[in-house]
Amino acid sequence: xCLHSKCVHREAQVxxxxxxxxxxxxxxxxxxxxxxxxxxxxxxxxxxxxAAPSIALATVTLTVMERGKTYASVEARSMILGAIxxxxxxxxxxxxxxxxxxxxxxxxAALIVVWFGCAFALWYAVLGRS
Amino acid sequence: MKIKxxxxxxxxxxxxxxxxxxxxxxxxxxxxxxxAKHFGPEIGGLFLAFPAILPATATLIEKxxxxxxxxxxxxxxxxxxxLAGVDAAGAAMGCIGLAVFALIVWKELPxxxxxxxxxxxxxxxxxxxxxxxxxxxxxxxxxxxxIHTFHSVRAVARHPESSVDRNSARGREK
Numbered sequence: 198x199c200l201h202s203k204c205v206h207r208e209a210q211v212x213x214x215x216x217x218x219x220x221x222x223x224x225x226x227x228x229x230x231x232x233x234x235x236x237x238x239x240x241x242x243x244x245x246x247x248a249a250p251s252i253a254l255a256t257v258t259l260t261v262m263e264r265g266k267t268y269a270s271v272e273a274r275s276m277i278l279g280a281i282x283x284x285x286x287x288x289x290x291x292x293x294x295x296x297x298x299x300x301x302x303x304x305x306a307a308l309i310v311v312w313f314g315c316a317f318a319l320w321y322a323v324l325g326r327s
Numbered sequence: 328m329k330i331k332x333x334x335x336x337x338x339x340x341x342x343x344x345x346x347x348x349x350x351x352x353x354x355x356x357x358x359x360x361x362x363a364k365h366f367g368p369e370i371g372g373l374f375l376a377f378p379a380i381l382p383a384t385a386t387l388i389e390k391x392x393x394x395x396x397x398x399x400x401x402x403x404x405x406x407x408x409x410l411a412g413v414d415a416a417g418a419a420m421g422c423i424g425l426a427v428f429a430l431i432v433w434k435e436l437p438x439x440x441x442x443x444x445x446x447x448x449x450x451x452x453x454x455x456x457x458x459x460x461x462x463x464x465x466x467x468x469x470x471x472x473x474i475h476t477f478h479s480v481r482a483v484a485r486h487p488e489s490s491v492d493r494n495s496a497r498g499r500e501k
Contacts, residue, residue, distance in 0.1 A: 216357045223356020223379075224349035231348050231380045235336040239328050240388070240410055244417015245456040247381040250428045254445065255356050256375065257432065260363075261441050268368050270436045275372025276429035283376050284422035287415050290385065294412030298404070301389040301411040305382035316373045324369055 215259070222255035248283060278323060282315035328464060339391045348383050355379045376425055381418050385411040420463060424456030 226249075234246035253276060260269040290308055293299045355377050363371020389407040396403025431448040 215360065219357040219360045220353035222353075224353030227352020227356075227379050228345060228349045231384055232337075232345075234380070234384055234414075235340065236332050236334060238331045238333045240413045241417040241420075242328075242330050242460055244384075244414040244419075245421035245424070245460055247378075247384050247414060247418035248421030248425050248456070249380065250375075250425055250449070250452055251352060252356050252359055252377060252379055253375040253428065253432070254449070255352075256359060257445065258441065259360070261436075264368075266436050266441070270433050271368040272363060272372035272375060273429045273432035273436065275369050276375040277426050277433070279373040279376030280422050280426035280429055282373070283378055283425065284419050286378055287381060287419035287422060290381070291412045291415035291419060294385070294408045294415060298408045301385040301408060302382070305378075305385050305415075309378070309382075312378060316376075320369065320373060 215263070218259060219256060222259065223252055226251040226255040248280075248287065275320065275324065278319040279316050281319060282312050285315045286312040336391075339394070340387065344383075344387055348380075351383060352379050376422075376429065378418075381415060385415055388414055417460065420459045421456045423459050424452040424454075427455040428452035 230246050230249035230251045233249075234243040237243040237246070253273070257269050257273075260272060286308055289311055290304055293304050293308075294301060355374070356379075359371060359374035359377065362374055388411045389404075392407030392410050393403040396406065428448045428451060431451050432444055435444045435447065
């Protein structure tokens with residue numbers, strides 16, 4: 198590892214570039230899928246696009262270019278657990294909105310804790326101990 | 328229920344709502360990368376399925392429905408929240424497709440080309456999500472029909488004389 202100030206500066210520049218690239222790619226994919234959802238009816242069908250692989254499509258290419266296919270494949274394995282947690286989160290959001298008529302912003306924001314809880318519990322149960 | 332393309336939703340959205348979605352999506356994607364760098368791909372991978380679209384979409388659906396009902400002099404909070412809930416139920420079904428996408432990338436990526444895997448995984452995501460939605464629609468319709476039949480049979484069993492009256496009235500009409 199090079200500790201020279203020029204090397205450190207260059208590394209920081211590469212990192213910033215990488216973050217900017219991810220922000221642009223993520224923003225484009227998330228906007229595109231949510232726009233598609235806005236266009237479709239009925240709402241239950243449009244909702245399918247609320248669980249589109251937007252972040253994955255935006256990052257997998259960049260990850261493969263930077264760290265290789267094996268690294269991206271390991272990420273995808275964990276993504277399955279994230280998707281299960283997302284399913285629990287979306288189901289609870291829909292129940293609270295339809296049955297109890299909770300406000301959408303507060304419900305979706307508060308239940309993010311459920312996503313974190315489920316995702317990390319699944320990760321610990323399936324991958325954490327190995 | 329028929330699937331339709333309706334552009335009126337686009338006119339309801341304001342420019343800053345698209346900016347918020349872009350910024351939120353971009354931030355989550357960048358964060359997923361930073362988390363993967365610090366904690367490794369196993370933790371970072373979880374964030375590839377982070378709910379980045381649903382919170383903003385549900386909030387906007389509720390807001391637009393309230394505005395629409397308000398224009399016609401009605402109170403649209405309840406129907407706005409119900410519509411947002413229906414959208415979230417769709418997202419819950421879409422998660423099965425998301426898991427299929429991840430499964431294909433996990434299994435196929437080490438041996439195949441990136442472009443091929445991404446195309447295959449995206450098509451599989453769409454097919455799985457739409458398949459689950461269609462199946463649920465079919466089951467729901469069948470269940471609704473059964474419930475309707477059950478209720479009409481029970482109504483006849485409780486008040487047989489009224490059904491006899493109805494039948495005789497029908498006979499007289501003929």
